[in-house]
Amino acid sequence: MNKTALLLMVLGLSYGMAIAQKATKTENIFLITVDGLRWQEFFKGADSLFVDDTGMIKDQGSLLPEFWHQDPLKRRQMLMPFTWSTLAEKGQLYGNRAFGNKADLRNDMLFSYPGYNEILTGAPDDERINSNAKTNNPNTTLLEHLQQMPEFEGKVMAFGSWDVFPYIINEERSGIPVNAGFDKAEGANLSPAEQMINRMQAEIRGPWGGVRLDPFTHHYAMEAIRKQAPRLVFIGYGEPDDWAHGNRYDEYLHSIKQFDSYLKELWEYIQTTPQYKDKTTMIITTDHGRGVEKRTWTGHGAGIPRSREVWIAAIGPDSPALGEVKQEAQVYTAMIARTVFQLLGLSYPEEKADDAIASILP
Template sequence: MLKMRLFWFLGLFFLGLNSFAQKTTQTENIILITFDGLRWQELFTGADSLLVDDTGLIETPGSLLKDFWHPDPQKRREMLFPFFWNTIAQHGQIYGNRAYGNKVDNSNKMWFSYPGYNEILSGFADDERITSNSKINNPNVTFLEYLNRMPEYRGKVMAFGSWDVFPYIINKQRSGIPVNAGFDLAEGENLTEVEKTLNRLQQEIRGPWGEVRLDPFTHHYALEAIRTKKPKVLYIAYGETDDWAHGGKYDQYLWSARQTGKYIQEIWETIQKDPHYKDKTTLLIGVDHGRGITKTSWKGHGESIPQAGQIWLMAMGPDTPATGEMKMEGQWNSSMVARTVFKLLGLDYPDPKAAPFVKEMVK
């Protein structure tokens, strides 16, 4: 009976079904955070034994073992992501451990970034129109844009990303949402000293990629916005993990993954100290796509790599039961995130594709 009740709740939660005529949730604010290309294997089992001491994938042999290696995979994952496994696993929900048949997948069949982010933000895959990572304005309306059209949220939706394609994914031009991404600087007449410093440093420290800035800039621009602008809906997209993986640098991939976990912890601790957010904010965390599982295929993703559509999701907040690591069999998709956001805010999702999607999933 407990399993059936949990299944009913989880279907309701991640599908975003709105069964009530009025708001019954405590969530008033949403913070959505995404990694780029972080595998479920590292999330649930820590550093990969196949990769962690490979001289072709790390700069110094043995350099990762002290910080990331333990023969017990549960210990390894805590070493990599202490906040996730000591806090979210205690107070929230973590989906995607396929060892238990708990599956999370992309609905899209592209398995690379723009289609993955479109799916998360718009609530459905669009394999006919979203077929590349080109800087083309998204024809689909994201949940961020839907909310920004509503009087209660207008001007209170913000986005920060490391990849310079996010202004197009969110369709900054049409949506009117402030998107600071790539090598954008903080703008406005009343910049804080933190923003001024970040602007200067970002122009001086370019990083190794032409289209993706280093995550510390994305993080601290977003953190300063939380402290000073108090957005009700905030999207933060970290990007380093995918780029280090494409470069075949497993050491940098792990270090960036752990640092991103620490950034998320800092965000959570910051909002828990702020009356504007404390006990009124739900944190959702996900990923745009997965990766391969061999020494060569882990560097890449896309439809030619079978495991690249395997992903994961997390949630923590006042309306999320503290059921921890989900070990029940089931299938979830990143397309459920947008409707979950609306459900948490006590709203009906306006996307016309929602009805057939929900109907199919609850048969």
């Protein structure tokens, strides 16, 4: 029995019916990633080991009013209110290992470029994708496959906070416009908002050399979506991972809450725009996990336990409202690529890609 059939059985669905049903309502995909957000915070909110550690926050006690409650279900609502209202009520959330529901990476590198390659291509490639170097991806991403189709040509766009995304997506070969790192909005007809974002990005560079602050990524994406109405949008937010690497748990939590507000803005725009309303699926995930102890949480990789553990969420017209999936099951971020194509009613052209996450499908 293959993995798709097993997962369908776990979730009480009919394998035959799922395969027979090819018609979908999804016409557009918003694929959203956030770098290095642990499943522990996603499902349980602020970590009791870290939330008042003076070595990890600027002011002792400063996080408690905004992020702390004894009940982890309330803590997670405090941290990610949109996720634990709209997404939890109308979507699907995978990866709470307390229920035996596991979401994992297949690659053995367990850091960003290999993680994004796996999400975007449907398969790990540890032989060739084994560093974060700015080298063009030899693999073809799901974005590029769609860009090559007449109905999607010119309607695929990508945005990212990390300046390596143009190489992961292989902007040069694929022809997909990628606004990432410190790229500005370009063109002859920039909106006043884009002109202002360009100016502000030039004046506020943030604390990292290769990663801009997420507000710039988000608002560049929002303006482009409003102006050009793409059918496939990829947005890669980055702040949580970089704050974590700096051992700043306070800023890590603030960036997660900000990310959640961006998801809310994206979904509300989708649901109030005729081109997107009831025709768009949003899939959200992360590129890797990270350590769980004070000495390891700042890092991730093959040498740090739990770095393989991630989470996945989805919401859209073809995805049953399962909420937080509590059945024992195993999913992988590598399943996302084929899932995207099946939601669009298409066959994924890469045979090596993992199976789809069957429960996201109608």
